Amino acid sequence: MPANINECQQQQPAAEERLERFKYSNRVLLSSILGRADGGLGLVGKRVRVAGWVKSSVEKAMPDVLMPKPAALAEPPAVKDVSCSEILASRLPMFRRIARILMNSAGNAEFVGKMDGAAKPVPSIAYLRINDGSSTANLQIMVNSSVYPLSKILPTGTSIMVEGVIEKLKAQRKHALELKVEKVFYVGIVDTKKYPLLKEMLSMAFLRAFPHFRPRTTTIASIARIRSSLSYSTHQFFQSKGFLHVHMPINTKNSRIHRNMLEVATLSNVSNQEAKELETVKAAIMEKSKRIEELKRSHSNKEALIAALKDLKKTNELAVQLEHQQSSTLTSIKAPDIFPNSLCCHTYQSASSGLHLESYACSLGNVYSFGPTFQTVDVSPSKELAELWKVEVEMAFAEQEDAINCAEDYLRYLCQSVLENCLNDIKFLCKRIDNTCIDRIKSMASGPFVRVSYPEALENFKKFEEKAELGTNLSTEHGSILAEKLYHQPFIVYNYPEDSKPIYFRSIDDTKTVSAFDIITPKIGKLIQGGQKEERLDKLTTRMKKLGLPLEEFDWYLDLRRHGTVKHSGFSFGLEEMVMFVSGVDDLRDTVTFPRDWTSTDT
Template identity: 45%
Template structure:
């Protein structure tokens, strides 16, 4: 007798994502046929509801069989008198009279009949973040009630069969749900994305939810493409990826505002408490009144001597309150003109036993790696305490730092030029759906700008030439004065790339006073071997230079700027022992995302923006 075989388990024909056991929507919707070839196949999809509506089903009344015999009412069902009493009010009154008014008619009962909910179909637009388009999903009310599944933001994991759309629209395929595997409900009253088309400024207040919007999801995919393209470019050109420290004792720029890293602030909790009291508007008089009450409580507990623990706690509370009043009085005297001692930090008692900062730039540390490994790059967060509310300013930004041994300024400019062309090409090739979205919704020039960057040659001019060109401009009045030794503003840069040359511009050989201490001085003694790459719309995205390899010149430059030699002793060692010519650059990723999306504020293109007066999550 042949043994019975177990029935084969039918698996979805579409390809699962390996680690999540579901089909990514991009594998359905971004096919050349839009998913038509998958019709009839089963799939499991997961995502979040972006929009929805409900269609009521038409109730079907079962046909009644024709009656072939007269209906006979059984005596057990209803009596004749009950029929008469309920249907003929006049007879009911007569019967009451004949019965002497004692006959009571059985009152009619109010029966509440609960109507069964009308069957319906919930039509959902579901997105899983893998692409711009969403999938239309049909869910019968027998599987999940509309109230549960339709709210925007609801998380669903649904098994079903792909079919031709039953509702006319732009979709060429939809999923008919057969099973709800998982349902993550939403509190509509508190969910911030329940309102449609929130401005990007409002979305910054809920950074943890904003990737669920189409705009921010597209931004993150382009951001990801830039990151991947960055690693691809440098890996293909023989660079090694190395990490540089986020915490450093070296002032890498010499003139940047830095974040200090310390644990000493924990010792200043009393000052924080005083500031909190002042901000809350609590007066010294009210605290003194509370001291009197606390003193009475201490006296009472002392007399009774019944609860020693309560007495000790009351005495400590009174002592702290007295100290607080004393400090508040001293602080108020200081505000009235009396000098008060400023609390100073002894960094020798700090965690690192010296003053440390969050790094502004990684090129100094990267240079030590280049002097041993050749060509290297690093990709990570950099920090600058710039108290600016500019649309292009962030306190925490992601930066690509590049350093190449045995190279000079011209080599670094060539590398930056090739890198920008490469990443722009990768965005065009890999993010077409997202670019089309920004083309329609944000900036109609997005594609043209990227294509032009890929195909055009960058204009190269010296800083002195740029100043001269701007001085000769007629019919245009700049707000800032144009003279040698002054930084070019966004207004100047915009005119050069958007109006004059109408393409990316590389400006090199800036005045030495505008650049960090480690850049190589040119033979004229006035300028340094530096360059900036300026792109249309976003301005400067790359800052590069050739490093000063001459020990004496570097030492003189540090002394001129008043930098602590001890702090940079390790950097000087690179000049003492086996010095090599090096050059490189730093590129900020966020302005490049602005360039590819057409947006105007860098705070909209990072997952969790950190800027002046803003760190919500």
């Protein structure tokens, strides 16, 4: 018996390496193999089934197989001279087919046999690097021409599902593993004449023309995984802090609070007058039809029946004309005409859910929303998009300082999470796009942000721009200059001039400032905007009247101040800007799946 527990443990066989298949597909994710600490070397000898898309390929002829020497050398056979036609047939496939036809007709079976032997394909091997989107790493697979026709799987972009054994490469290369394929289960071929991603190095501008294919590139795939991680971490943070996730409406009729809101046209309101006329005519048709039925039942006045039928026919023709006219009106409206058109009902796609979110915060305490917002685009689509995703937060019984603390903790949590979950993606983007990515993220994740009042920030900005004056709104560009050249890290500006912020921020007594703040970062500028909301009814209504806003349009919003008002604060956060901050890309269109502006909505 073993003397102690250690000896007993040493006698037990080592636990066998297990490789779990993806639960909802009969395959193993490449990240499960290549994402291991040992790079997958512990799985050598394992049989696995994998799938993915071909990133690159090489075909090589198989090395010659040495034949064993015979025991006794026999007398060599007589060598027969080779004719010129035989040489041409062995080297030119087109000549071989022509010669085969001619020789068959002449009965020369010997020559045909020689040609057939020369036509046999040379055995070869394809080395494919495939990726399934689960990580930046590619797996090299080796496919023998006897297993599958190599011409069908070599093109970049081909999808393939295979099964084989993991082997360790003998030579010291970048890729330590290789899958020796034994079975091919599925192949999705590529039309090499039309597929746009055959080249390896493609510009971001080129890829924007093919948004449905660009996720197959490592760069866009890395950005997508980073965006996914940021979204997941957002829910993790707020749920762990006791916030409730609520869904807010996308459409609204309150257009006066936010600028650049998208106005929506509904078909039922394109032409109210035409619709009313058509309804009147249809009602008349029903009445005339009833009158005709009565005349038919009475069998009394044939002339009246004929006249009624003619009248009904004319009314039906009028209805058809009105329907055609209304249809023409609808189809003639184009995208640039929809939004200012006076025929439309005044409904807008929300640029922010902040107002509605306040109602839930004043009932449930701490809430957040996460969804799409919409705006018109007046500048380059590289800086603004028509459709963006925002995280908006509102907290009851909270002041501006509380909102700042929450926003700062949230950003640090996002940076720590993305460094932990997407480090390989960030390292790849550092090499490909921006070599300062990791340092920038670590700077935000490490410590507290500098906090300065608006007058202090403006005074500091004067060091770079002498024309800046009190009341000048610090733009995104101004903030970026301060973050990069002065503070060298994210910083917070608070207590803005009231004219530079929306009406709902709380007025600071005896000043012309409001309790509003921005978190400004290097590269991006304003990443988070927030503050304390005005809970005093008299202060809010006074400011609304000053700006000429109709109180009746915001009566529901003012009700929150009339009944159980409470101090509350919050902030909004742009997901796309955070993706830019992490990934290092310079164009906002590269942070979303399908960028939306009025020049690109085909997909």
